[in-house]
Amino acid sequence: MKKLDEQFFVNDDKNKESSVDDLLIKGEKVLWQQSPKKRSFVMQRTIKTLPVALIWAIIDISIIVTLVTTMDNSAFLWFLIPFFALHMAPVWIYIASIVKAYAKVKDIKYVITNKRVIVIDGKDMFISNSINLNNITSCQVNQTFSDKLARVADITILSNENSIIFNDIKDAKFICKKLNEIIITPSDASFYGKTTCVYCGSVYESSLNKCPSCGATKKE
DSSP: OOOOOTTTTOOTTTTSOOOGGGGOOTTOOEEEEEOOOHHHHHHHHHGGGHHHHHHHHHHHHHHHHHHHHHOOOHHHHHHHHHHHHHHTHHHHHHHHHHHHHHHHHTTOEEEEESSEEEEEETTTTEEEEEEEGGGEEEEEEEOOHHHHHHTOEEEEEEESSOEEEEEEETTHHHHHHHHHHTOOOTTTGGGGTEEEOTTTOOEEETTOSBOTTTOOBOOO
16 A cells, blocks of 8 residues: 555645635536525525614614613713613524624525535535435425525435425526426336335436435336
8 A cells, every 4th residue: 555644635626726626526517506596595684673673773773873872870870771672682693693694695596406406504515415416306396485586496405314495596487397397107107217116206227226305116
């Protein structure tokens, strides 16, 4: 065996920015990739707490202004200001959630290759979820009222064992239509060297004797 030294496993490219191509397996090519639409992604994750934060801020600010303009005791005012700063915690939490959502969305990438659909999450570019194209059972588009206003939609991709959601995607209907066109149905599974389980409907390699999803023995 070749002699190994202490520097053998040192990564010379550790400071190099990763790309989607670095995560692909041999023979895999990117067909499509997109990140969530930023404004829509942030709004979806902060809209529920907005009314509470807004009402809380209006009440607290009104009280602070009233006290500052009517009271003469400066020592008492120095007590009230930090008190209300803490009392407005829901407002600060809401603002922090906006900052967190903006920081998160820039690191999310949704990718479709010639072999699988992938969710990439984080600055370190790791695959947090994936489904092989051959295992996709359905693709659906979901669109809320706010999604319509932002001209985006969510794509839900299902297999028998897993699911992936592409959030806040432009041209979602077109992407889902293309995915549905390549889904392997029971009628054409054998053409791709696959077989369909008669018990759970999973599509798997014909060389396997048992269904990897439910464990049922393949019927000849």
